[in-house]
Amino acid sequence: xxxxxxxxxxxxxxxxxxxxxxxxxxxxxxxxxxxxxxxxxxxxxxxxxxxxxxxxxxxxxxxxxxxxxxxxxxxxxxxxxxxxxxxxxxxxxxxxxxxxxxxxxxxxxxxxxxxxxxxxxxxxxxxxxxxxxxxxxxxxxxxxxxxxxxxxxxxxxxxxxxxxxxxxxxxxxxxxxxxxxxxxxxxxxxxxxxxxxxxxxxxxxxxxxxxxxxxxxxxxxxxxxxxxxxxxxxxxxxxxxxxxxxxxxxxxxxxxxxxxxxxxxxxxxxxxxxxxxxxxxxxxxxxxxxxxxxxxxxxxxxxxxxxxxxxxxxxxxxxxxxxxxxxxxxxxxxxxxxxxxxxxxxxxxxxxxxxxxxxxxxxxxxxx
Numbered sequence: 001x002x003x004x005x006x007x008x009x010x011x012x013x014x015x016x017x018x019x020x021x022x023x024x025x026x027x028x029x030x031x032x033x034x035x036x037x038x039x040x041x042x043x044x045x046x047x048x049x050x051x052x053x054x055x056x057x058x059x060x061x062x063x064x065x066x067x068x069x070x071x072x073x074x075x076x077x078x079x080x081x082x083x084x085x086x087x088x089x090x091x092x093x094x095x096x097x098x099x100x101x102x103x104x105x106x107x108x109x110x111x112x113x114x115x116x117x118x119x120x121x122x123x124x125x126x127x128x129x130x131x132x133x134x135x136x137x138x139x140x141x142x143x144x145x146x147x148x149x150x151x152x153x154x155x156x157x158x159x160x161x162x163x164x165x166x167x168x169x170x171x172x173x174x175x176x177x178x179x180x181x182x183x184x185x186x187x188x189x190x191x192x193x194x195x196x197x198x199x200x201x202x203x204x205x206x207x208x209x210x211x212x213x214x215x216x217x218x219x220x221x222x223x224x225x226x227x228x229x230x231x232x233x234x235x236x237x238x239x240x241x242x243x244x245x246x247x248x249x250x251x252x253x254x255x256x257x258x259x260x261x262x263x264x265x266x267x268x269x270x271x272x273x274x275x276x277x278x279x280x281x282x283x284x285x286x287x288x289x290x291x292x293x294x295x296x297x298x299x300x301x302x303x304x305x306x307x308x309x310x311x312x313x314x315x316x317x318x319x320x321x322x323x324x325x326x327x328x329x330x331x332x333x334x335x336x337x338x339x340x341x342x343x344x345x346x347x348x349x350x351x352x353x354x355x356x357x358x359x360x361x362x363x364x365x366x367x368x
Contacts, residue, residue, distance in 0.1 A: 060340045061300075063300040064297055064298060064300055065340070065341075067296075067297045067300055067301065067302060067303065068297050068337055068340065069337075070302060070303075071293070071297065071303045071333060071337075072333075072334060072337050072347070072350060074303075075330045075333075075334060075354065076350060076354075079354070079357065080327050080354060080357040080358050080361055081357075081361075083305075083323075083326060083327045083330055084323040084324070084326070084327060084361070086305065086306070086326075087320075087323045087326040087327075088323065089306075090306055090309045090310075093309060093310060093313055094313055094317055094318070095118060095120070095313060095314045095317065098116070098118075098317070099118065099119045099120065100116040100117060100118060100119060100317075101119055102117065102119055102122060102133075102134050103116050103117040103118075103119075103122075103134075103136070105134070106132065106134040108158070109134055109135065109136060109156065109158070109159050109162070110136050110153070111136065111153045111154065111156055111278065111279060112153070112279050115136075115153070115279045115280070115281055115317070115318055116317045116318070117136045117137070117138060117317070118138055118314075118315070118316070118317050120315075121138040121139050121140070121314075121315045121316070122134075122135075122137065122138055122139075123135055123137040123138065123139060123150060123152075123166055123170065125162060125165050125166060125169060126165075126169060131161075131162075131165070134162075135152065135159065135162045135163065135165075135166050136152060136153045136159075136280065137150050137151065137152035137153070137166060137274075137280070138150070138151050138152075138315055138316040138317075139315065140288055140312060140315045140316050141315075143299070144292060144295040144296040144298075144299045144301065145291065145292060145295050146267070146295055146298075147266065147267060147268075147269060147272075147273060148272045148273070149272070149273050149274075149275055149288050149291075150166070150170060150172065150272055150273070150274045150275070151275055151276070151280050151281070151284045151285065151288060151315075151316040151319070152166070152274060152275075152276045152280045152284075153276060153278065153279055153280040154177075154179060154188055154189025154190070154276050154277065154278045154279075154280070155189060155190050155192045155276075156190060157190050160190055160192045160203050161203045161204035161206075163192055163203075164192070164203040164204065164206040164208070164226075165204065165205075165206070166274075167206075167226070167239065167274060168206055168226065168228055168237075170272050170274075171237075171271055171272060172239060172271060172272045172273065172274045173237075173238075173239060173240065173269050173270075173271025173272065173273070174239065174240050174241075174242075174265075174266045174269060174271065174272075174273040174274070175239060175240070175241045175242070175273075175274045175275075175276075176242050176244070176262055176266070176273060176274070176275045176276075176287065177189070177241065177242065177243040177244065177276060177277075178243075178244050178247050178275070178276065178277040178283040178284060178287065179247070179249065179276075179277040179278050179283065180245060183248075183249055183278075184249075188249070188277075188278035189276070189277075189278055193208060193210060193222065193224065193241055194208060194209065194210035195210075196210060196213060197210055197211065197212060197213050198210070198211075202229070205228060205229045205230055206226060206227070206228060206229070207226070207227040207228075207229055208224055208225070208226055208227075209224065209225040209226075209227075210222055210223075210224060211223045211224065211225055216242075217258065218244055218245055218246050218253070218255075218258045219242045219243060219244055219245065219258065219262075220242070220243040220245060221240070221241070221242055222240070222241040222242075222243075223238065223239075223240060223241075224238065224239045224240070224241055225237075225238065226238070226239050242262060244258060244262070247277075247283055249277075249278065249282070249283070250282055250321055250322050250325075251322070251324065251325075251362060252286075252324050252325055252327075252328035252331075252358070252362055253328075254359065256328070256331050256332040256334075256335035256336075256355075257335065259287060259290055259332045260290075260332060260335060260336055260339075262287070263287070263290060263291050263294070267291070275287055275288060279318075279321075280316070281316065281317070281318040281319050281320075281321060282318075282319075282320065282321035282322065282325060283325070284316075284319070285312060285316065285318070285319025285320045285321070285325075286319075286320055286325045286328060286329055288312060288316075288319065289308060289309075289312060289319065289320060289329045290329050290332045290333065292308050292311070292312065293305075293308060293329065293333050294333065294336060296308075297333075305326075305329075305330075324358065324361060324362045327358050327361075328358065330354070331351070331354055331355055331358055334350060334351040334354055334355075335351055335355075337350075337351070338350075338351045
């Protein structure tokens with residue numbers, strides 16, 4: 001099936017579902033508005049909230065489909081090995097001038113000394129009493145992204161309070177955790193939320209209650225009640241926490257579906273999304289890169305992978321650490337292409353072939 005035939009078939013099938021999608025979207029927006037907490041209101045966990053559902057994507061008008069297909073053809077022309085070679089040309093890219101004064105002055109708050117936090121885009125905490133303004137976190141935002149991300153390292157024991165200061169200050173609604181607390185016998189992140197439903201922990205001025213905790217495929221999904229202590233007014237917010245539990249450090253997941261489900265959920269949020277792994281650059285950068293490409297296509301723009309790397313690293317240094325993570329970004333986008341083309345065999349064959357090649361390379365033993 002040729003490119004034009006794919007586009008015609010997609011146009012034909014998508015018109016049959018557009019009205020239903022609009023109705024669903026309106027219902028979801030209304031439900032979200034009704035469930036929004038007023039300041040100081042009593043918290044009620046929203047048991048009806050859709051948890052990471054694979055809802056219909058916003059794609060795809062004719063121009064978006066054209067840009068989507070253009071990207072797919074580019075990926076097909078390179079293949080997995082070609083993308084890996086392309087990544088090596090960008091591996092050492094970092095913003096110039098590379099200014100990290102705050103990072104250098106607060107080494108005790110950095111999980112890894114060689115993962116730098118850029119001054120230009122760092123999250124600056126409001127200073128209070130003897131508390132400093134530094135946390136190893138950067139804003140990643142601006143076109144083509146329609147929602148703001150905060151990319152950060154997994155909290156250390158003495159930065160958990162800072163993490164929650166940031167989450168409250170920046171009005172975060174979602175926290176996406178892409179690591180385990182321990183991996184291969186090494187500490188990757190401190191526990192920073194209560195351990196089980198009904199448990200309460202206080203981190204500085206922030207009181208966190210874990211209300212709901214459920215296993216959802218690869219995720220541990222939690223609903224949190226977050227309360228700011230002190231001050232004349234009671235302030236309570238809801239936050240949602242997803243821990244993706246089977247993504248290996250410096251590696252890639254077997255499936256792209258969980259990635260798309262998380263991004264679909266947070267995309268429509270009016271609140272910031274905090275994303276972290278251990279260092280906050282490899283797995284974290286991979287997730288944000290997928291959204292960057294999808295939003296580029298939604299904006300009807302041509303995707304430039306090298307420009308994407310430059311733009312993201314100008315905000316969060318070192319994002320995407322390995323060649324297979326770079327290739328996985330393409331895999332996730334190919335999976336979305338398969339979805340929006342309604343599983344037309346040719347588009348799914350492209351995804352399956354690429355996915356198999358990536359799995360073979362990712363699982364190959366390291367050279368001796």
